[in-house]
Amino acid sequence: MSSLKGKTITVVGSGLIGRSWAMVFLSGGYKVKIYDNKPGQASGAITEIRKQLEELQQAKMLRGNLSAAEQLSLLSSHDDLQQALEGAFFVQECVFEDLEAKQTVFLEVENLVPESVIISSSTSCLMPSNVFSRVQNRTRCIISHPVNPPYYVRLVELVPHPETLPAVMDVAYSLMTDVGQAPVRLKKEIDGFALNRVQYAIIAESWRLVQDGVISVKDIDLVMSEGLGMRYAFIGPIETMHLNAPEGMEDYLQRYSEGMKRVLATFGPVPDFSGEPAARIIKEICELIPSEQEHLTARRERRDQLLMGLAKLKK
DSSP: OGGGTTOEEEEEOOSHHHHHHHHHHHHTTOEEEEEOSSTTHHHHHHHHHHHHHHHHHHTTOOOSSSOHHHHHTTEEEESOHHHHHTTEEEEEEOOOSOHHHHHHHHHHHHTTSOTTOEEEEOOSSSOHHHHTTTOSOGGGEEEEEEOSSTTTSOEEEEEEOTTOOHHHHHHHHHHHHHTTOEEEEOSSOOTTTTHHHHHHHHHHHHHHHHHTTSSOHHHHHHHIIIIIHHHHTTSOHHHHHHHTSTTOHHHHHHHHHHHHHHHHTTOOOOOOOOHHHHHHHHHHHHHHSOSHHHHHHHHHHHHHHHHHHHHHHHO
16 A cells, blocks of 8 residues: 555545545545535635644544644645546545436546546445446446545445456555545445445334334434444444354354344334324424424534544544
8 A cells, every 4th residue: 555655536526425535535645636516616625624624633533644734735626627637546426426427427537537547436325337337447446435424434335346356446445444444345236235234224123113112212212322332333243143152153043043033033014114104203203302403403412422432442
């Protein structure tokens, strides 16, 4: 990775995810060119990034070995795509989650960069085979799906197109590791990737339990925030199984597999998230957080709790 240090990364799209990616790459000492097709948007993004980096530095939570001023000196904004792409070895697309919009961006990018440049998408749910379908050389294309907010939640899912070269996956993995992210490699594309498939499984069963009158909205959220979430913040489900029996995974399966299969067999169908059950659950959550202001306050409190927890882990 030392050969990539100081090289240029182009971020296409200056919204929340684009700004977050720019901050992540800056923290690793990379030059970042941020582009937006709306005049003035990219320069406005730099103003917001400056504010955030300075606040992080003041709170002693700035990532990387460079000061906020040193990181900002590596950042430039562009309204012209060709200019933004000049000199880049890696392009991170961050436009809104629309297939046609992303396909158009990649078509334009491919026509402006050399064959050696890696083209990466931030999509959270679109399949690589669809996102890159209009690209001629798909061997250099990859999904680098961040978890929002990427600056604080470091997981990145690397999802290959069926034609993606292993070397491209290796470079993306090394880059993400170098800037302090926690990349995971998916060996092939699958709808929802890994994170959303696990997340949707949790959402579906949580919804069914509330819908069927087994538990309240407040209490199912506590099951996660004060139970599983506390555990899974440190170790994953497979490691938990291995450590939850005296003799490891084989012992765990001997002890608990029949019980797991019995419970799993009782799971209901996929919820449709509409109609009377949805109205009831919406009513219940709104009673817990009734006003828009309280909703915003609750979100800020959750964010602050996350940041405090991450700061403690950093120490």
